[in-house]
Amino acid sequence: MKTYWWKALCIVLLLYTLIAGLLMPVPAKDILNETIRNLHFHVPMWFTMIVLFGISCVSSIQYLRKGSLQKDIVAVETANVGLLFGIMGLITGAIWANYTWGAPWSDDIKQLCTAIALLMYFAYFVLRSSFTDIDKRARVSAVYNVFAFAMLFPLIFIIPRLTDSLHPGNGGNPAFSQYDLDNELRKVFYPAVVGWILLGIWIAQIRIRMRLLNLKSFLS
Amino acid sequence: MQTIKQILALVQKDLMQEWRQKYAFYGLLLYVASTVFVMYMLLHQPADKVWNALFWVTLLFISVNAVARSFLQETTGRMLFYYQMCTPEVFMIGKMLYHVLLMAIMSLxxxxxxxxFLGNPLIRLGYFVGLCVMGGSSLGIAFTLLAAIAARAGQNAALMAILGFPIMIPLLMLLTRISEIAFQEVYQPGLIKMWWMLGSLDVFIIALSLILFRYLWKN
Known part of the structure; x- marks a missing residue:
């Protein structure tokens, strides 16, 4: 039971996010109105994606240092699930933007940066599939994975500074932190972030265990 | 001192190879010429903004081709020789210097x-030429590690394009922004900051490539 506590925590937090996020009172603002509730579903996707890509990068570094195939499997599967969360973030954002900005895609700089980041990780999987040798695939793709994760930083820190964004908190748009003076949103947002990150790790963990079993039966 | 000698020897070897296989170098020059001519046939005299964007895209395609070749022409036997003779860092710096030279010529x-062909919309010629050499070298540097990865996969320039293009977008965006001032008399806030960003991005990529190449080159 000791090892399962975080899974229980994940379920509780996500249930709380769903119920409180959809039902609790939110600050009424022009244009945003009730769509402000998307904060609990859209933004945590990015947190989860970055956390999973981070785990992927760290396990790639560990693979390069130690050379155990388990680390390679961890790196692939976390990147895989991270990609899933990235796509979900893009979709939840597009639905929200359809109601607030008037169109699902408005060439906003953050949308473009996300698309670039996802392309980088799609390239990671294309690179992997071009090898037949397991060890060579693991080594070369680990090098690319570290490089790609490092190049996410210019995407996050340089490009958004060059252009204005439609996102709340950019280009003269007020950020959410100015709305929740009574901390209404924060009470749901922080648990939501933790809950979604735990869910991402949980999915990745199941996939990793599956791949490890496959590897074991493959080697024996 | 030893390291510098080794690096220079590597660059010299690459230049020598280029000189002996002149057809490849001329091929690259012809590639540049035909790409620009295609642009000319399609657009004749484009607007400033189009000119600027097309210029950097052309340079991107040239750099993929120029850099991919230099790693693919190294045979396994020759790589083994380098492996015994020098450290991965020395080899990488040598390759990067060679790519900088090559790309400087190509971008000019x-x-x-x-x-x-496409007309001269530039007001500040010197500024743009300097930026053009700097941008070309940055692309050459950034593609060096990716070329090594693609060569390991035994693949051609196509894989390099897939791996490289998303990563090059920040660099290209910075370059088009910085070059805007060469076209018109405008006040551009944060220009110096963008130059610093370009410089630090280059340093960042060089450091990362030097650290990571060590793992690529063992077999």
């Missing part, structure tokens, strides 16, 4: 042809 060539 590209610039000349652009002026020739």
């Amino acid at each position: 060539m590209c610039w000349l042809l652009y002026i020739w």
Whole structure:
């Protein structure tokens, strides 16, 4: 039971996010109105994606240092699930933007940066599939994975500074932190972030265990 | 001292190879010329903004081709020889210097042809030429590690394009922004900051490539 506590925590937090996020009172603002509730579903996707890509990068570094195939499997599967969360973030954002900005895609700089980041990780999987040798695939793709994760930083820190964004908190748009003076949103947002990150790790963990079993039966 | 000698020897070897296989170098020059000519046939005299964007895209394609070749022409036997003779860092710096030289020539060539065919919208010629050499070298540096990865996969320039293009977008965006001032008399806030960003991005990529190449080159 000791090892399962975080899974229980994940379920509780996500249930709380769903119920409180959809039902609790939110600050009424022009244009945003009730769509402000998307904060609990859209933004945590990015947190989860970055956390999973981070785990992927760290396990790639560990693979390069130690050379155990388990680390390679961890790196692939976390990147895989991270990609899933990235796509979900893009979709939840597009639905929200359809109601607030008037169109699902408005060439906003953050949308473009996300698309670039996802392309980088799609390239990671294309690179992997071009090898037949397991060890060579693991080594070369680990090098690319570290490089790609490092190049996410210019995407996050340089490009958004060059252009204005439609996102709340950019280009003269007020950020959410100015709305929740009574901390209404924060009470749901922080648990939501933790809950979604735990869910991402949980999915990745199941996939990793599956791949490890496959590897074991493959080697024996 | 030893390291510098080794690096220079590596660059010299690459230049020598280029000199002996002149057809490849001329092939690359012809690639630049035909790309620019295609642009000319399609657009004749484009607007400033289009000119600027096309110029950097052309340079991107040239750099993929120029850099991919230099790693693919190294045979396994020759790599083994380098492996015994020098450290991965020395080898990487040598390759990067060679790519910088190659791309500086190619970007100047590209610039000349652009002026020739697509007209000259530039007000600040010197500024743009400097930026053009700097941008070309940055692309050459950034593609060096990716070329090594693609060569390991035994693949051609196609894989390099897939791996490289998303990563090059920040660099290209910075370059088009910085070059805007060469076209018109405008006040551009944060120009110096963008130069610093370009410089630090280059340093960042060089450091990352030097650290990571060590793992690529063992077999």
